[in-house]
Amino acid sequence: MNAPVDVAIVGAGPSGTVLGAALARAGIEVLILEAARAWHWRAGGVFTSPAAVAALDRAGLPRATVETLTRPIPAMRLETPGGAAVRLTYGADRGGPPAVGFDRSRLDPALEDLAREAGVTVRRGVRVDAVELDPSATATLHLGDEHLRARIVVGADGTASVVARAAGVQRPARLPPRIGLSWHVADPRARDPALPRPLGDARLVVVNDGYVGLAPVPGDRLNIGIVLGPSWRDELARTGAAATSRRVLRLVPHAADDDVAWADAEPCDRISGASPLGGRVTRRAGPGWFLVGDAAGFLDPFTGEGLHRALVSTELAAPAIKAALTRPTGRRSPAAEAGGAYERAMRRRFASKDAVSWLVQTFLARPGTFEYVARRLADRPDVRATMGLVMGDLVPASRALDPRFIAALLAP
Numbered sequence: 305m306n307a308p309v310d311v312a313i314v315g316a317g318p319s320g321t322v323l324g325a326a327l328a329r330a331g332i333e334v335l336i337l338e339a340a341r342a343w344h345w346r347a348g349g350v351f352t353s354p355a356a357v358a359a360l361d362r363a364g365l366p367r368a369t370v371e372t373l374t375r376p377i378p379a380m381r382l383e384t385p386g387g388a389a390v391r392l393t394y395g396a397d398r399g400g401p402p403a404v405g406f407d408r409s410r411l412d413p414a415l416e417d418l419a420r421e422a423g424v425t426v427r428r429g430v431r432v433d434a435v436e437l438d439p440s441a442t443a444t445l446h447l448g449d450e451h452l453r454a455r456i457v458v459g460a461d462g463t464a465s466v467v468a469r470a471a472g473v474q475r476p477a478r479l480p481p482r483i484g485l486s487w488h489v490a491d492p493r494a495r496d497p498a499l500p501r502p503l504g505d506a507r508l509v510v511v512n513d514g515y516v517g518l519a520p521v522p523g524d525r526l527n528i529g530i531v532l533g534p535s536w537r538d539e540l541a542r543t544g545a546a547a548t549s550r551r552v553l554r555l556v557p558h559a560a561d562d563d564v565a566w567a568d569a570e571p572c573d574r575i576s577g578a579s580p581l582g583g584r585v586t587r588r589a590g591p592g593w594f595l596v597g598d599a600a601g602f603l604d605p606f607t608g609e610g611l612h613r614a615l616v617s618t619e620l621a622a623p624a625i626k627a628a629l630t631r632p633t634g635r636r637s638p639a640a641e642a643g644g645a646y647e648r649a650m651r652r653r654f655a656s657k658d659a660v661s662w663l664v665q666t667f668l669a670r671p672g673t674f675e676y677v678a679r680r681l682a683d684r685p686d687v688r689a690t691m692g693l694v695m696g697d698l699v700p701a702s703r704a705l706d707p708r709f710i711a712a713l714l715a716p
């Protein structure tokens with residue numbers, strides 16, 4: 305077997321490539337292994353608050369490039385079955401930058417270029433079938449008949465991470481099993497000048513046991529993301545993803561600025577599914593292994609988890625991985641200490657946001673309560689503004705856990 309590579313990253317999604325670039329810039333040898341031969345659409349996120357754009361700045365993606373692959377979105381409109389509409393602007397109405405819809409067919413390759421330019425070797429079309437972790441030596445990655453050794457192996461391979469599985473830390477999300485479906489459609493308003501121009505808001509429409517996200521992206525397209533709870537499972541199995549999606553989309557009410565029958569819009573790619581949606585891990589690092597992005601835990605896109613969190617996890621993991629690669633001195637074990645430091649940094653950064661996400665999911669599971677809360681958010685501009693900033697990871701999430709905030713939100 306060949307000499308071990310310093311760091312092998314499984315997965316060339318945003319978290320794998322951004323982490324790879326950061327490590328390679330620090331002079332570390334990085335190999336990324338990606339199962340797909342070429343980029344193709346997979347159910348995933350396109351809508352983010354401006355926090356993800358700021359994280360891409362920090363990752364070194366030039367702002368001019370980011371602008372070519374995003375569409376500014378003035379607000380996300382949360383709509384309930386009872387008719388409440390909560391417009392979350394993520395600070396854009398107070399002079400901040402807007403939320404965006406990403407073109408993932410350009411974002412992911414741009415980040416891969418960033419990694420290659422930093423000196424990362426990216427091997428595509430290689431699925432890592434299994435990983436053997438050895439706390440006292442190097443990890444072994446099995447890619448078909450090939451075996452490869454790495455001093456550190458990083459799982460950036462999503463919620464079904466092969467690295468998390470090898471570490472024995474994977475657990476189901478603590479939510480009823482949900483299914484995500486996502487694809488893009490052409491926006492007919494772009495081609496027909498007779499149709500009213502859209503305002504450009506994204507919509508998050510809550511339906512029975514699920515929700516639908518509609519987000520404009522570059523190229524006059526709209527990304528449709530549907531998340532369905534267990535009560536949809538039988539229908540989905542019986543009628544398939546296309547028929548179920550059409551039925552769900554017919555539940556989306558027409559709006560003054562959005563009167564397109566999206567159920568009948570021309571698809572730009574095939575419907576891609578994610579099931580189960582989300583997952584959690586009991587630990588995010590250990591001797592010789594780290595998890596970043598969705599592999600480090602992903603609850604649900606409703607509360608803005610996803611791309612931003614994936615990017616921040618790489619910022620917190622990079623210094624820990626660098627420290628883990630330093631030689632042990634005396635009784636110190638940099639590898640073990642670095643894993644602990646990353647774990648603590650992730651907890652510090654996301655513990656409050658996770659608590660808010662749980663609170664929102666608890667409301668969402670009780671339609672009456674959710675309706676009540678949404679109506680109060682719709683009527684209370686300051687509370688709504690804070691909630692938007694918290695959901696968008698733009699202020700510490702602890703603000704939404706402050707008893708004064710909760711009282712202002714829930715007061716009749």
Ligand SMILES: Cc1cc2nc3c(=O)[nH]c(=O)nc-3n(C[C@H](O)[C@H](O)[C@H](O)COP(=O)(O)OP(=O)(O)OC[C@H]3O[C@@H](n4cnc5c(N)ncnc54)[C@H](O)[C@@H]3O)c2cc1C
Pocket residue numbers: 314315316317318319320337338339340347348349350351352430431432433460461462463466484485486517529530578581596597598599602605608609610611612614
């Ligand atoms: C339906 C749905 C809607 C979402 N909506 C949003 C949203 O609106 N906003 C948002 O911010 N986030 C959203 N997300 C989440 C967002 O897509 C993820 O957080 C983001 O893509 C995480 O990036 P990542 O690099 O960690 O993982 P991924 O983007 O999942 O990349 C993982 C990569 O690993 C590769 N891989 C997997 N296994 C192996 C293997 N064994 N060997 C080699 N390669 C492997 C895959 O091919 C893939 O390229 C959504 C997710 C879903 C499922």
